[in-house]
Amino acid sequence: MSTLGKITRRTFLxxxxxxAGGVVFGTYKYKQAVPNPLLNSDGxxxxxxxxxxxxxxxxxEGVTVITPRAEMGQGIQSTLAMLVAEELDLDWKxxxxxxxxxxxxxxxxxxxxxxxxxMYDHSTKANIIRDLSHIPAKFLGLQITGGSMSTAxxxxxxxxxxxxxxxxxxxxxAQQWGVKATTLKTQDGHVINPASGEKLAYTALAAKxxxxxxxxxxxxxxxxxxxxxxxSMPRLDIPAKVDGTAEFAIDVKQPDMLHxxxxxxxxxxxxxxxxxxxxxxxxxxxxxVITLDNHGFAVIADNTWRAFKAADAIDVEWGEVxxxxxxxxxxxxxxxxxxxxxxxxxxxxxxxxxxFADAGQNLVEAEYRVPYLAxxxxxxxxxxxxxxxxxVDIWTGSQAPTSLRDAIMAVDELTEDSVHIHTTLLGGGxxxxxxxxxxxxAYKIAKQTNGKPVKVTWSREEDMQHDFYRPAAxxxxxxxxxxxxxxxLDVQIASPSxxxxxxxxxAFPALGPDALIAEGTAGQPDDIDNIRIRxxxxxxxxxxxxWRSVGASYNGFVHESFMDxxxxxxxxxxxxxxxxxxxxxxxxxxxxxxxxxxxxxxxGRKTDKGGRGFAYTLSFGAHTAQIIDVSMTDRGxxxxxxxxxxxxxTALDPRNIEAQVQxxxxxxxxxAMSGEITFENGEVVQSNxxxxxxxxxxxxxxxxxxxxENNPRITGVGExxxxxxxxxxxxxxxxxxGQRIRELPMNKSVDFV
Amino acid sequence: xxxxxxDKDYDVDVDVEAxxxxxxxxxxxxxxxxxxxxxGIAQCGACTVHVDGMPIRSCVYPVGQVKGKIxxxxxxxxxxxxxxxxxxxxxxxxxxxxxxxxxxIMSATALLSANPSPTDEEIDRAMAGNICRCxxxxxxxxAIHAAAKSIQEA
Ligand code: FES
Ligand code: FES
Numbered sequence: 067m068s069t070l071g072k073i074t075r076r077t078f079l080x081x082x083x084x085x086a087g088g089v090v091f092g093t094y095k096y097k098q099a100v101p102n103p104l105l106n107s108d109g110x111x112x113x114x115x116x117x118x119x120x121x122x123x124x125x126x127e128g129v130t131v132i133t134p135r136a137e138m139g140q141g142i143q144s145t146l147a148m149l150v151a152e153e154l155d156l157d158w159k160x161x162x163x164x165x166x167x168x169x170x171x172x173x174x175x176x177x178x179x180x181x182x183x184x185m186y187d188h189s190t191k192a193n194i195i196r197d198l199s200h201i202p203a204k205f206l207g208l209q210i211t212g213g214s215m216s217t218a219x220x221x222x223x224x225x226x227x228x229x230x231x232x233x234x235x236x237x238x239x240a241q242q243w244g245v246k247a248t249t250l251k252t253q254d255g256h257v258i259n260p261a262s263g264e265k266l267a268y269t270a271l272a273a274k275x276x277x278x279x280x281x282x283x284x285x286x287x288x289x290x291x292x293x294x295x296x297x298s299m300p301r302l303d304i305p306a307k308v309d310g311t312a313e314f315a316i317d318v319k320q321p322d323m324l325h326x327x328x329x330x331x332x333x334x335x336x337x338x339x340x341x342x343x344x345x346x347x348x349x350x351x352x353x354x355v356i357t358l359d360n361h362g363f364a365v366i367a368d369n370t371w372r373a374f375k376a377a378d379a380i381d382v383e384w385g386e387v388x389x390x391x392x393x394x395x396x397x398x399x400x401x402x403x404x405x406x407x408x409x410x411x412x413x414x415x416x417x418x419x420x421x422f423a424d425a426g427q428n429l430v431e432a433e434y435r436v437p438y439l440a441x442x443x444x445x446x447x448x449x450x451x452x453x454x455x456x457x458v459d460i461w462t463g464s465q466a467p468t469s470l471r472d473a474i475m476a477v478d479e480l481t482e483d484s485v486h487i488h489t490t491l492l493g494g495g496x497x498x499x500x501x502x503x504x505x506x507x508a509y510k511i512a513k514q515t516n517g518k519p520v521k522v523t524w525s526r527e528e529d530m531q532h533d534f535y536r537p538a539a540x541x542x543x544x545x546x547x548x549x550x551x552x553x554x555l556d557v558q559i560a561s562p563s564x565x566x567x568x569x570x571x572x573a574f575p576a577l578g579p580d581a582l583i584a585e586g587t588a589g590q591p592d593d594i595d596n597i598r599i600r601x602x603x604x605x606x607x608x609x610x611x612x613w614r615s616v617g618a619s620y621n622g623f624v625h626e627s628f629m630d631x632x633x634x635x636x637x638x639x640x641x642x643x644x645x646x647x648x649x650x651x652x653x654x655x656x657x658x659x660x661x662x663x664x665x666x667x668x669x670g671r672k673t674d675k676g677g678r679g680f681a682y683t684l685s686f687g688a689h690t691a692q693i694i695d696v697s698m699t700d701r702g703x704x705x706x707x708x709x710x711x712x713x714x715x716t717a718l719d720p721r722n723i724e725a726q727v728q729x730x731x732x733x734x735x736x737x738a739m740s741g742e743i744t745f746e747n748g749e750v751v752q753s754n755x756x757x758x759x760x761x762x763x764x765x766x767x768x769x770x771x772x773x774x775e776n777n778p779r780i781t782g783v784g785e786x787x788x789x790x791x792x793x794x795x796x797x798x799x800x801x802x803x804g805q806r807i808r809e810l811p812m813n814k815s816v817d818f819v
Numbered sequence: 820x821x822x823x824x825x826d827k828d829y830d831v832d833v834d835v836e837a838x839x840x841x842x843x844x845x846x847x848x849x850x851x852x853x854x855x856x857x858x859g860i861a862q863c864g865a866c867t868v869h870v871d872g873m874p875i876r877s878c879v880y881p882v883g884q885v886k887g888k889i890x891x892x893x894x895x896x897x898x899x900x901x902x903x904x905x906x907x908x909x910x911x912x913x914x915x916x917x918x919x920x921x922x923x924i925m926s927a928t929a930l931l932s933a934n935p936s937p938t939d940e941e942i943d944r945a946m947a948g949n950i951c952r953c954x955x956x957x958x959x960x961x962a963i964h965a966a967a968k969s970i971q972e973a
C-alpha cells in the first residue's frame with residue numbers, strides 16, 4: 067500500500083489547484099458521475115441534439131459517438147466508436163465520431179496504473195492497487211492521448227456508455243409503446259418490438275431517452291457475443307484521408323483569417339539580445355512583426371509563404387545558453403552525473419557487488435550511448451487562434467486539450483468557459499502534440515490581430531529546432547552469467563528527467579525520482595538473483611518530453627543489447643537464455659518469445675545472407691518480442707524482415723493493431739539507423755529531412771505481426787512495437803558482421819541500403 | 820494570374836509573386852488545402868501535385884513557371900487511375916495520420932499512369948521522394964499493387 071500512499075500525496079499536490087475549494091476526495095466523490103460536457107454549463111440540454119451521457123449525441127441525422135482522444139494515425143477514434151457501437155447496437159456504416167470539447171470529464175482513469183507496480187504482476191494485490199489508482203487519476207482529470215493508454219482506459223468506460231444509452235433508449239420505447247422493456251430488442255440504431263414487428267429509430271427516441279435515468283454501468287455483453295469488437299472494422303477516418311478533405315489544424319479556414327509564423331530563439335532559454343525587424347515589416351503581405359516573450363518573433367501576414375520569407379529577413383542576435391555549447395560538452399555533464407547520488411534505484415535484490423567481487427574474468431561490461439531525438443511529425447506544429455469579444459477559440463491537433471485550455475487560461479487569468487479548444491485531426495503526434503507551446507503562442511499572436519483569426523504554421527526548421535526532445539542517455543551495464551542465465555546485473559543510466567523538464571513549463575510538480583529514466587530496463591520480467599538499477603539525472607535546460615515509448619525507447623536498446631552480449635559471452639542462444647530468464651514471472655512473455663521464434667523459424671543467429679537479432683521488451687503492459695533479419699549488400703546493410711509477436715490481452719481491431727505495430731517498428735528503426743539531434747553554439751544543428759532523415763520506402767522491410775491475447779489485462783499498442791526494434795536490429799548486425807553497436811544512431815558505424 | 824486546377828480556372832490575385840511556390844498559391848490563395856506542407860525543400864513529397872500529369876513538388880515550384888494544367892488530390896477522379904488508387908488505399912486501410920497521403924496518392928497515380936504494373940523496385944524508385952512518418956509503407960506498397968491489378972482488370 068505504500069505505493070498508493072505516495073500517489074495520493076502527489077496527487078493532492080497536483081490537484082489542489084484543480085479541485086475547487088480543496089474538496090476532500092473520497093469514494094463518495096469518486097463515485098459521482100462526471101458532468102456531461104455536452105450539456106450547457108447550467109446543465110440544460112443543447113437544443114440541437116440529445117445527449118444521453120458524455121459519449122453520445124443524437125440528433126435528427128443519427129448517432130455521433132464522442133471519441134475524446136486525439137486521432138493521430140492510430141485509428142483510436144474508430145476503436146473507441148466500436149466500443150460504444152458494440153453495446154448500443156449501432157450500424158457501423160452510419161456511425162459518426164467527433165473528438166468533442168476539452169473536458170476533465172474525459173480524464174484518463176488508468177493514468178497512474180503504471181506507478182502501481184510491475185506491469186507483469188497480475189496478483190490480486192497488484193490489481194487492487196491499480197484499481198485504487200483510478201481515484202486520484204479522476205481528480206487529476208487529465209484528458210490525454212498518450213502512453214498507449216486510450217484503449218485500455220476506454221475498454222469498460224465506453225462500452226458502459228453504450229450499454230447505458232441502449233437501456234435508456236429501450237425504456238423510452240417501452241414507455242411509448244406501453245410494453246415491458248425486457249420484451250424489446252435493439253438493432254442497427256433502432257429499438258424493435260419482436261411481438262408487434264414495430265420499430266423506432268434512436269433518433270426518434272433520443273429526446274425522451276435523455277430524460278430517463280438509466281444505470282451508468284449496466285452489465286456488459288460477453289465477448290462471445292461481440293459483433294464488432296475483435297473484428298477488423300473499416301476505419302471511419304480513412305475515406306477523408308484519401309481525397310484531401312481530412313481537416314488538420316493546418317487546413318482550418320476561418321473568415322478573414324490571417325497567416326503567421328514564428329521565429330524563436332534557437333538557443334533554449336536565451337532571449338533576444340538585439341534585433342532589427344524593419345526589413346521584415348516592409349515586405350509584401352506582412353501586417354505586423356511582434357515579439358513573443360522576448361524569446362522570439364511572430365510574423366503576421368496574408369499568406370504563409372510571405373510570413374516565412376519575412377521571418378527569414380528578421381535580423382537578430384540571440385543571447386547565450388546556460389548549458390554547454392556542443393554535444394560533447396553536453397555528454398560531459400551526463401558523465402559527471404554518475405558521480406552524484408542516484409536519482410532513483412529500482413528492482414534491487416541480492417548483492418551484485420558480492421557477485422562481481424568473485425567474478426574475475428567472467429564480468430561482462432558495456433557502455434551504451436543514445437542521442438537526443440526530434441519527433442518530426444509529418445505536419446509541423448500548427449494552430450489557428452481567434453481572440454474576440456472575450457472569447458478564445460483554438461483549433462489545433464492536441465494530445466492534451468485540457469492542459470492546453472489550462473495553459474491558455476493561465477496566461478491571462480481567463481475563465482474556463484471562455485476558452486474553446488477545437489481538436490482537429492493530428493498530422494502525427496508521437497508525444498510532441500502533448501505539449502502546449504505551439505498553441506499557446508498562437509493564442510498570444512491572435513491577441514494582436516484585432517479579433518481576426520490567425521493560422522500559425524511553423525516551418526519544418528522551426529519545428530525540428532524547437533522540439534521537446536527525446537533525451538540522450540548513457541547506460542553502463544555490468545553482468546555475470548550463470549550456466550543458463552545471468553546471475554547478476556548492475557545498471558546505471560544517466561538521462562535528464564522528463565518530469566523535471568515538464569514541471570518547468572506546466573502545472574506538473576517534479577517529485578522524487580523519475581521512473582521514466584529506467585522504464586524498459588527496470589520493470590522487466592528478469593528473474594535474476596542479484597540485480598540493481600540506478601538512475602542519474604543530469605540537469606540541462608534543453609527541453610525534453612515524451613517521444614513514442616518514452617524511456618523505453620532507449621532502455622529497450624540498452625537492456626536488450628546487453629542481454630545479447632551476455633548470451634554471446636557464454637555462447638548461448640539468446641532465445642533459450644531469455645526463456646530461462648523469465649522464470650515463472652510472466653507466462654505471457656514466454657509465449658510471445660516462443661511465438662516469434664516459431665514465426666521466424668529460429669535456429670540461431672546466422673542466416674545464409676547475413677544474420678538475425680532477437681529482442682524482447684515489456685512496455686506499456688504489452689509483452690513484445692521481435693526478430694530482425696539483415697543481409698549484407700554492396701550498398702550496405704539491408705533490413706530484410708521483421709517478425710513481431712505482441713500480446714495485447716484483448717485485440718479490439720487486429721488489422722489496426724498490425725498497422726500500429728508496423729508503424730512503431732518503422733519509427734524505432736528510423737531512429738536506430740539515422741536519428742540524431744546534435745548541438746553547436748547551443749543550437750540544434752539538424753533542420754529538416756535532409757539531415758534528420760526518415761526511413762523511406764526502399765529501406766522498409768516486410769513486417770509480419772502476430773497479435774496475441776494471453777495477457778490478463780487489455781493493453782494499448784501505439785508504443786510497445788518501438789523499444790525492441792532498435793536492439794533487434796543491433797543484435798542482427800552483430801550476428802551478420804561481428805560488429806557490436808553501442809552508440810546510436812547506427813549509421814555512425816555501418817552503412818545502410 | 821490564371822491557373823487551371825482540376826479542370827477549373829482560378830483567377831489568382833494578380834499580385835502573387837511569380838516566385839511564390841505553387842503550394843502556397845494552392846493552399847492560401849486558391850483555398851485547396853488537400854495538398855500538404857511538410858518540409859518546403861523537396862524532401863518529403865507531402866506537397867506532390869501533377870502538372871500535365873507529371874508529379875512535381877509544389878513547395879519548390881514557382882507558380883510563375885507553371886505552364887500546364889494542375890491536378891491536386893481534390894480533383895474529381897471518378898473515372899481515372901486515381902480513383903483506383905484511392906479505392907485500393909481504402910481497401911488496404913493505408914492511411915494512418917493521413918497527412919502524407921495526398922502526396923503518396925499523387926505519386927502513386929503518376930507511377931501507375933506511366934507504368935500500369937510496377938515491380939517492387941519500380942515502386943521503391945517512384946515513391947522514394949515521399950516520406951511517411953507514420954510508417955504506412957507496407958500498406959502503401961500493397962495498395963499500389965492492388966490498384967495496378969484493378970487497373971489491368973478494368
Ligand atoms: S513539402 Fe514539398 S517536398 Fe516536402
Ligand atoms: S500517414 Fe502519417 S505521415 Fe503518412
